[in-house]
Amino acid sequence: xxxxxxxxITAALLFAMSHAYAPPEGFNYDEAxxxxxTLPDPLVANDGTVITSSRQWQQSRRTEILELFETYVYGRRxxxxxxxxxxxxxxxxxxxxxKATRKQVTLRFEKEAHRYALHVLIxxxxxxxxxxxxxxxxxxxxxxxxxxxxxxxxxxxxxRKNDNGNVNHQATxxxxxxxxxxxxxxxxxxxxxxxxxxxxxxxxxDHKNGWKEGIRDFYQTDENGNPLALEDxxxxxxxxxGLSRIMDYLETDPEIDSKRVALLGHSRLxxxxxxxxxxxERFAITISNDSGCGGAALSRRAFGETVERINxxxxxxxxxxxxxxxxxxxxxxxxxxxxxxxxxxxPVYVASAEEDIWADxxxxxxxxxxxxxxxxxxxxxxxxxxSQPPVNTPVGNHIGYHIRTGGHDVTDYDWEQYLGFxxxxxx
Ligand code: GTR
Numbered sequence: 233x234x235x236x237x238x239x240x241i242t243a244a245l246l247f248a249m250s251h252a253y254a255p256p257e258g259f260n261y262d263e264a265x266x267x268x269x270t271l272p273d274p275l276v277a278n279d280g281t282v283i284t285s286s287r288q289w290q291q292s293r294r295t296e297i298l299e300l301f302e303t304y305v306y307g308r309r310x311x312x313x314x315x316x317x318x319x320x321x322x323x324x325x326x327x328x329x330x331k332a333t334r335k336q337v338t339l340r341f342e343k344e345a346h347r348y349a350l351h352v353l354i355x356x357x358x359x360x361x362x363x364x365x366x367x368x369x370x371x372x373x374x375x376x377x378x379x380x381x382x383x384x385x386x387x388x389x390x391x392r393k394n395d396n397g398n399v400n401h402q403a404t405x406x407x408x409x410x411x412x413x414x415x416x417x418x419x420x421x422x423x424x425x426x427x428x429x430x431x432x433x434x435x436x437x438d439h440k441n442g443w444k445e446g447i448r449d450f451y452q453t454d455e456n457g458n459p460l461a462l463e464d465x466x467x468x469x470x471x472x473x474g475l476s477r478i479m480d481y482l483e484t485d486p487e488i489d490s491k492r493v494a495l496l497g498h499s500r501l502x503x504x505x506x507x508x509x510x511x512x513e514r515f516a517i518t519i520s521n522d523s524g525c526g527g528a529a530l531s532r533r534a535f536g537e538t539v540e541r542i543n544x545x546x547x548x549x550x551x552x553x554x555x556x557x558x559x560x561x562x563x564x565x566x567x568x569x570x571x572x573x574x575x576x577x578x579p580v581y582v583a584s585a586e587e588d589i590w591a592d593x594x595x596x597x598x599x600x601x602x603x604x605x606x607x608x609x610x611x612x613x614x615x616x617x618x619s620q621p622p623v624n625t626p627v628g629n630h631i632g633y634h635i636r637t638g639g640h641d642v643t644d645y646d647w648e649q650y651l652g653f654x655x656x657x658x659x
Contacts, residue, residue, distance in 0.1 A: 255590040260535055263594065269532035269562055274573045274606050286577070286609040297574060298510065300566045305526070306507050307465035307551030308458075309473045310451035313341035318481050321351075324383055325358070332358055332421050333487075336375075336385055339477055341447065348447055350434045351375060352478055353384060356487055357421040365492035365658045366426035367650070368478060368515075370471065370501045371411060373398075374431045379417050380409030390437045390445070414498065414642040423651050424659075426488060428478060432501060435474035436467050440548045446470060463552035468526075471501075472508035479514050492516050492658045496650060498642045499591075500549065503527035510574035517657060519581040519650050521642050524591025526550060528582045528599050530568050531561045535592040539564075568595075569602025572631065576603065577610040579657045581632035581650060586623050588640040594620050600633045607631060626652075 255261065274297065275283040283293045302308050319338045327334035332355045339350040353375040356364050371378050373396065374387035386405065391398045397407025420427050432438065436446025443449055443462055448470050454460045475495065483490040494517040497505030502523025509518030520528045525537035526549065540558035543550060557564050572580055582600040584593035597620040604614030613629035621627045624645070626634035632653045636645050 255536060256541075259538065259541070259590075261589050263535075266533045266535055267562075269530075271530070271532065271567050271569060271602060272565060274570045274603070275609075283609070289576070289606060289609050294574060297566065297570050301507070301510065301571060301574075303553060304557070304565055305550055305554050306472070307463075307469045307553075308454040308460060309465055309469045309511070310447060310460065311453045311455055311457065313477070315343035316341055316477065316480060317343070318484065322383070322385070327355065327383060328379075328381060328418065328421070330358065331418065332356060334381065334383060337481060339481055341477070342450075348434070348450065350430055350474055350477060351385065351387070352428055352430045352481065353378070354426060354428045354485075354488075355417055355421060356426040357424060359421075360424060360426075362487060363489040364424070364426040364487060365489050365494070365516075365654065366428050366482065367420060367494045367496060367654070368428045368475065368482070369496040369498075370432040370475070370504065371415070371429050372432070372498075372501065373411050374403050374407065374433075375429060376403060376408050377411035378409075378415040378429055379412050382408070384408070387431055387434075389431070389433055392433065392438050416644055416647050419644070419647065420651070423655070425494075425651070425654065428482065428488075430474070430478060432471045432474070432504070436470045438467065438500075438548075440546075442467065442548060443470075447473070466551045466554075467548045468500075468504050468507055468550065471504040472511060475505070475508040476512045476514075479512060483514075490514065494519060494650070494654050494658065496521060498522055499524065499527075499640065500546075503549070506571055509578075509580070510571055513578070515578070517579045517581070517654060518575050519583070519653075520596075521583050521646055522585055522588050522591050522596075522640050523582075524588070524596070526568075527591075527596075528568055528572065529592040529595035530599050530602070531557070531564060532567055533592060533595045533598075534561055535595050536590040537592070567599070567602075569599040572599055572603035573606035576606045577612055577630070579630050579632070579653065581628075581653050583633070583646055583649065584635040585639055585641065586635055586637050591640065593635050597621075597633055597635070600628070600631050603631055630657075 335354040396410045495515040496519035498521040502520040614631040615628040
């Protein structure tokens with residue numbers, strides 16, 4: 233190879249490396265340029281009534297806000313399955329050198345055709361007696377990526393990524409353990425928690441035509457029995473629906489305390505967890521890790537990723553009505569602080585990363601803070617600070633928040649805060 237070619241390749245590599253985390257150009261990353269906006273007040277009902285008690289919130293305002301998010305952002309979701317079944321496909325009581333019991337459970341939604349299967353991987357600490365609290369979260373790349381444990385079934389469905397051990401969008405053995413840095417399984421077990429996870433692509437592959445192979449192609453009515461067109465719901469709604477089905481299973485597992493399930497998700501799966509936690513009050517805690525636009529971040533700030541950009545890059549994530557707010561965030565009847573507020577009075581945690589400016593860390597903080605007045609109705613404390621805390625300084629009581637150093641990822645530091653938050657509220 234000529235020397236000039238080697239130089240060229242080296243330069244290209246260095247460029248790629250230095251720009252690996254560079255956020256897209258043409259978006260605002262300057263706090264001073266955030267447009268002026270007024271947030272809708274979670275405590276003013278659609279008819280103008282001011283909500284002053286937790287009772288009023290629970291009886292009417294909560295439902296109103298849920299419906300606003302259904303109508304304008306995430307869409308509706310499917311009916312309950314009529315033939316939900318759970319099959320334990322493998323169980324190993326001496327997994328991870330005897331530390332854990334590993335179960336793999338397949339959820340199916342229909343008796344006859346058996347088209348859809350949601351494969352749930354569960355680790356429970358053998359040191360625990362019974363009734364284990366668990367963390368539940370979707371993974372991005374298949375259950376086999378969260379740990380190198382060879383007993384984990386290799387996923388056979390379509391994988392979004394075509395690297396890290398995936399070939400032709402199918403997982404190979406080389407993909408095992410590739411996402412393990414995001415899942416400190418042994419630490420979770422040592423702290424007395426179980427872990428349940430599933431691949432979100434089991435419910436619907438994450439691309440614009442993924443619905444054709446997902447449950448959105450199957451269910452014709454929503455949870456109230458009304459006809460459901462494809463655009464009436466969204467991939468995020470479908471994925472969130474799947475998390476509730478996992479909860480249906482957890483409720484039947486005698487080794488698990490389904491009243492103490494902490495739901496977490498990163499990035500797009502953080503958006504999904506927030507919507508699932510809002511819809512389904514069986515989740516005791518909801519945790520958003522770097523969920524950004526359409527997750528914890530306030531849409532009106534248009535800082536980093538905007539509504540228009542997300543609707544263009546990922547048209548399948550949100551419902552059709554959300555597209556009307558491209559470049560027009562101020563007209564949205566909701567903003568994301570109201571989504572956080574839907575968790576009340578259950579504890580909720582929002583986390584950001586300093587270099588993850590695409591996700592608007594300050595917008596994530598302001599949203600967590602903006603849910604505070606609703607928690608106050610219940611006599612509960614929110615983030616407890618006026619402005620974004622310094623890096624690596626977690627704050628908050630019933631609404632937890634931190635911004636850590638580093639980029640868009642789930643790290644041991646994040647988990648340490650989530651475990652501490654769960655200890656505080658679930659133990
Ligand atoms: C990005 C998207 C973000 C976030 C992220 C992810 O491309 O713009 O909203 O969801 O993907 O999920 O990793």
